[in-house]
Amino acid sequence: MKKKYYIGVDIGGTKILTALTDKKGNILSKAKKPTEADLGQEVIMRNIQESIDKVVDKSEVQKESIIRIGVGSPGPLDYEKGIIIENSNLSWKNVPIVKILNEINGIDVVLENDANAAALAENYFGAGKKADCIVYITISTGIGGGIIINRRIFHGGKGNAGEIGHMTLVPESVYQCGCGNKGCFEAVASGTAIARRAKDAVLDNKDNLIYKLCKGDLDKIDALLVAEAAKKGDYLALEIFKITGNLLGVGIANVVNLFDPEIIVLGGGVMSAESLFIDQMVESLKERALKPNLENLVIKKAELGKNTGVLGAVAVAMGDDLL
Ligand SMILES: [Zn+2]
Structure with a gap:
């Protein structure tokens, strides 16, 4: 059976943490980049994409084996439309992050509030x-x-x-x-x-x-x-x-x-x-x-300490696959 991998991206006010895991949540590669929140949406999105590219390169996993990308962000969010409505840390408004990352990577993307994502991570892995x-x-x-x-x-x-x-x-x-x-x-x-x-x-x-x-x-x-x-x-x-x-x-x-x-x-x-x-x-x-x-x-x-955010995003990416 083909192996399954997932990517989690945790967007914080100062740093973006990204990880690629197997289906058990074992982290195979990790990347940390400054968010550069004050430089605007384009720069933040570029930093997010670079961190995704980095975890894929480091892990040597084929992109086709990556099932989903989960993104954890402070809210408010529009889950159905995949939009970060506002993020006061990043001075963002109405960013269609799911659409943007999906178009660049050709992988399904799921967005979730970071606190909900952390709860799911503790439920799955902690x-x-x-x-x-x-x-x-x-x-x-x-x-x-x-x-x-x-x-x-x-x-x-x-x-x-x-x-x-x-x-x-x-x-x-x-x-x-x-x-x-x-x-x-x-x-x-x-x-x-x-x-x-x-x-x-x-x-x-x-x-x-x-x-x-x-x-x-x-x-x-x-x-x-x-x-x-x-x-x-x-x-x-x-x-x-x-x-x-x-x-x-x-x-x-x-x-x-x-x-x-x-x-x-x-x-x-x-x-x-x-x-x-x-x-x-x-x-x-x-x-x-x-x-x-x-x-x-x-x-x-x-139990997950510093990895809570990024494993939360991974858990969101896994969705029902772990049930
Ligand atoms: Zn209150």
Whole structure:
């Protein structure tokens, strides 16, 4: 039988990561190129195409054996038309990327939101392997996610389902979200929220390690700095992580009650400080999630690390071939 290969392209704000894999997701060749987002659409598309050419050349796989190219990009996207409607990182508007790459390469191309793609990658190759229903949540500067039901991405009516970060969690909150609302999950429980809570707290209280570590320059406070202070036992920083853990637990309980997933996979930079909030998170999750949904629930840390994005794009390229 003819061997099957797939290409995944992960378009980020600063770099494009591309990989060619076999049908088990083993990476045979990889390419990394700067996105050069500020140089406009033509340059970005050229960089994407060069990275595709590079992974094909390096792998010595015949182009005819490549079944599909998957592209992961931040949204909003038009899945049906294969168009990136907008990408604020790249100042792109209405780019028919599927058509462009298909015409150049003569290979089918599939486009997917990067968070959904990451969820699929964890389901196919990572922490959610073998489960039919998983929810992937990434906690970093924002909170994003993807919902996998019966090993397929749940897109909703128009393709925009899974915006976990924009569930309203604290309606009376003054914390503004990028979407325009206040009190969204990501506005109150992301790395950005951890930093904001710390900045607000040190305005009135300078006798703490957070203030010392930032040397009085509040702009230097980020989630990492707050974690550093907490790990050294600073009371205020520990309290901020407790509050965050509690809110994360509430948000995850909402997801568990809605989707009853077998596995919740947690990724993103804030997870490197999990020891500071996990107990509180689990406690509030247990308090609020429905008992039958909790019974067999497994919470796992994402496993794919730096390859999540590109393996996500590969998983999208594989589509139903892996089912
Ligand atoms: Zn929001």
